[in-house]
Amino acid sequence: xxxxxxxxxxxxxxxxxxxxxxxxxxxxxxxxxxxxxxxxxxxxxxxxxxxxxxxxxxxxxxxxxxxxxxxxxxxxxxxxxxxxxxxxxxxxxxxxxxxxxxxxxxxxxxxxxxxxxxxxxxxxxxxxxxxxxxxxxxxxxxxxxxxxxxxxxxxxxxxxxxxxxxxxxxxxxxxxxxxxxxxxxxxxxxxxxxxxxxxxxxxxxxxxxxxxxxxxxxxxxxxxxxxxxxxxxxxxxxxxxxxxxxxxxxxxxxxxxxxxxxxxxxxxxxxxxxxxxxxxxxxxxxxxxxxxxxxxxxxxxx
Amino acid sequence: xxxxxxxxxxxxxxxxxxxxxxxxxxxxxxxxxxxxxxxxxxxxxxxxxxxxxxxxxxxxxxxxxxxxxxxxxxxxxxxxxxxxxxxxxxxxxxxxxxxxxxxxxxxxxxxxxxxxxxxxxxxxxxxxxxxxxxxxxxxxxxxxxxxxxxxxxxxxxxxxxxxxxxxxxxxxxxxxxxxxxxxxxxxxxxxxxxxxxxxxxxxxxxxxxxxxxxxxxxxxxxxxxxxxxxxxxxxxxxxxxxxxxxxxxxxxxxxxxxxxxxxxxxxxxxxxxxxxxxxxxxxxxxxxxxxxxxxxxxxxxxxxxxxxxxxxxxxxxxxxxxxxxxxxxxxxxxxxxxxxxxxxxxxxxxxxxxxxxxxxxxxxxxxx
Numbered sequence: 001x002x003x004x005x006x007x008x009x010x011x012x013x014x015x016x017x018x019x020x021x022x023x024x025x026x027x028x029x030x031x032x033x034x035x036x037x038x039x040x041x042x043x044x045x046x047x048x049x050x051x052x053x054x055x056x057x058x059x060x061x062x063x064x065x066x067x068x069x070x071x072x073x074x075x076x077x078x079x080x081x082x083x084x085x086x087x088x089x090x091x092x093x094x095x096x097x098x099x100x101x102x103x104x105x106x107x108x109x110x111x112x113x114x115x116x117x118x119x120x121x122x123x124x125x126x127x128x129x130x131x132x133x134x135x136x137x138x139x140x141x142x143x144x145x146x147x148x149x150x151x152x153x154x155x156x157x158x159x160x161x162x163x164x165x166x167x168x169x170x171x172x173x174x175x176x177x178x179x180x181x182x183x184x185x186x187x188x189x190x191x192x193x194x195x196x197x198x199x200x201x202x203x204x205x206x207x208x209x210x211x212x213x214x215x216x217x218x219x220x221x222x223x224x225x226x227x228x229x230x231x232x233x234x235x236x237x238x239x240x241x242x243x244x245x246x247x248x249x250x251x252x253x254x255x256x257x258x259x260x261x262x263x264x265x266x267x268x269x270x271x272x273x274x275x276x277x278x279x280x281x282x283x284x285x286x287x288x289x290x291x292x293x294x295x296x297x298x299x300x301x302x
Numbered sequence: 303x304x305x306x307x308x309x310x311x312x313x314x315x316x317x318x319x320x321x322x323x324x325x326x327x328x329x330x331x332x333x334x335x336x337x338x339x340x341x342x343x344x345x346x347x348x349x350x351x352x353x354x355x356x357x358x359x360x361x362x363x364x365x366x367x368x369x370x371x372x373x374x375x376x377x378x379x380x381x382x383x384x385x386x387x388x389x390x391x392x393x394x395x396x397x398x399x400x401x402x403x404x405x406x407x408x409x410x411x412x413x414x415x416x417x418x419x420x421x422x423x424x425x426x427x428x429x430x431x432x433x434x435x436x437x438x439x440x441x442x443x444x445x446x447x448x449x450x451x452x453x454x455x456x457x458x459x460x461x462x463x464x465x466x467x468x469x470x471x472x473x474x475x476x477x478x479x480x481x482x483x484x485x486x487x488x489x490x491x492x493x494x495x496x497x498x499x500x501x502x503x504x505x506x507x508x509x510x511x512x513x514x515x516x517x518x519x520x521x522x523x524x525x526x527x528x529x530x531x532x533x534x535x536x537x538x539x540x541x542x543x544x545x546x547x548x549x550x551x552x553x554x555x556x557x558x559x560x561x562x563x564x565x566x567x568x569x570x571x572x573x574x575x576x577x578x579x580x581x582x583x584x585x586x587x588x589x590x591x592x593x594x595x596x597x598x599x600x601x602x603x604x605x606x607x608x609x610x611x612x613x614x615x616x617x618x619x620x621x622x623x624x625x626x627x628x629x630x631x632x633x634x635x636x637x638x639x640x641x642x643x644x645x646x647x648x649x650x651x652x653x654x655x656x657x658x659x660x661x662x663x664x665x666x667x668x669x670x
């Protein structure tokens with residue numbers, strides 16, 4: 001059964017289209033990653049699935065129930081971890097857990113048992129009486145995840161859980177997600193980090209509220225058409241502007257260098273004169289194996 | 303119920319974890335009572351009174367003595383010029399003149415009708431009305447002492463009796479009013495802040511995805527603040543009665559009942575505010591504006607409603623403090639019961655129901 005089914009979802013805020021005709025399906029035992037930069041529409045999609053916003057058009061079903069009309073029946077199956085840290089900083093770790101346990105109707109004995117399991121995987125047990133506000137970034141996210149898991153939801157919606165978290169904690173967090181998936185949960189996670197695509201089972205590239213591509217990490221890696229090159233040049237505003245004016249080439253700032261992409265069946269040699277004109281000689285251009293980020297950028301340009 | 307209790311427990315924890323707000327919530331009412339009780343003192347004393355005694359008899363001197371010994375009147379700074387009475391007020395040497403015409407003691411002995419002349423500087427309306435009230439009291443007491451028991455001289459005194467607050471002590475009026483203002487402020491302010499905080503920090507998002515209804519969230523969040531507001535009310539009451547000697551004649555149970563209804567109205571306003579704003583800062587300013595200001599200015603607390611422009615008089619009808627003020631003053635000072643207060647009580651209950659309905663309707667589950 002499809003745990004989450006989003007069909008033709010659209011949502012605007014004023015004149016801004018946040019989500020444009022978006023489709024998504026999440027299934028049991030799978031981690032689905034929504035990947036895109038800030039403002040791509042990820043949070044709006046999450047809020048729509050979690051019944052927090054009204055839809056302009058489209059339909060969303062979670063565990064077979066319609067979000068718009070049967071949301072009360074969905075709530076027990078849904079675990080949501082919002083993008084911002086959304087726990088009570090003045091309550092202790094255990095009090096936060098206990099509060100959410102109460103909201104989902106767990107009694108004290110059920111809570112005690114659940115708590116033990118959550119402390120086991122999160123390592124939060126030693127901090128049980130520490131105020132949530134005094135936890136490190138990674139620990140905060142683990143506590144938020146624990147709160148979202150308190151009622152054993154079938155569907156886990158995690159909105160950018162690893163943003164702003166140190167690399168080690170990010171790694172640990174993903175290990176936890178993989179354990180949960182083995183337990184049979186369906187997990188939808190959004191992230192701005194391209195490297196987390198490789199950790200997911202399936203990913204959706206999203207930009208400007210639209211789906212750019214969807215597939216397993218391997219499938220997504222194979223989407224890239226044409227060739228990618230690294231140009232060892234300072235990516236000044238001026239340089240980028242001149243590069244972008246060259247018809248048929250796509251250029252993107254990449255750290256302290258620039259990546260340029262040619263189209264399929266096109267050759268970089270065709271652009272040597274134009275590149276020389278703006279001071280880029282062939283010697284500083286090296287071909288590279290396109291990464292997922294290159295793929296994403298190429299798709300964005302289409 | 304289980305979930306409401308859960309939310310309420312969490313809310314109590316928030317209150318207890320934040321000692322600063324807790325101190326403000328408990329100390330502020332006491333501080334304000336002190337402030338209103340002492341600093342904003344509307345008691346009128348030490349009125350400069352010039353006495354023009356044309357009678358110059360034992361009785362007229364005794365009457366003069368009674369005025370100056372009453373504690374309300376002082377002798378003028380300079381001996382008044384008897385030939386120019388009007389100038390006494392103009393020069394500001396005195397704000398009231400008592401004229402005892404010749405024949406005063408004669409009339410008194412013959413038990414004839416007699417009118418004392420009191421001219422008051424009307425520039426300060428409060429002083430003016432107070433001065434004439436005091437003068438009446440002193441004169442009637444004087445007459446009582448000089449006439450046979452049960453005997454009165456009709457028309458001898460402008461009949462103005464000050465009831466319920468015979469000392470015209472302003473604390474008797476201020477303390478009940480202060481309870482109305484503080485209850486409104488604490489309830490509306492704190493609820494709007496606590497809900498705005500959940501929105502600001504994003505916890506509301508997670509609350510709304512949990513299987514709880516908006517009503518459960520509201521009730522759970524509001525219960526601790528009802529308790530806090532009641533504690534505050536009782537604190538001011540105790541302080542007012544034992545420190546300022548404000549009388550408490552009526553039924554405390556009746557007062558608690560109406561206090562509870564009034565607090566519910568205030569909380570509804572707080573919830574309404576929180577549906578309009580998204581930050582604690584805004585909630586705080588907004589709550590101050592729509593609760594404290596009307597409760598002080600438009601409730602009859604300081605300014606009498608019947609003296610307001612007609613438009614403002616209509617506005618006062620939606621100020622819950624207006625009704626509660628009449629109720630609490632009635633219960634505390636006069637010992638009134640429902641038979642007297644039913645009009646205000648009905649309005650207060652209606653207003654509360656309307657506010658509560660709008661508040662729960664507006665408190666939605668959606669974010670946009």
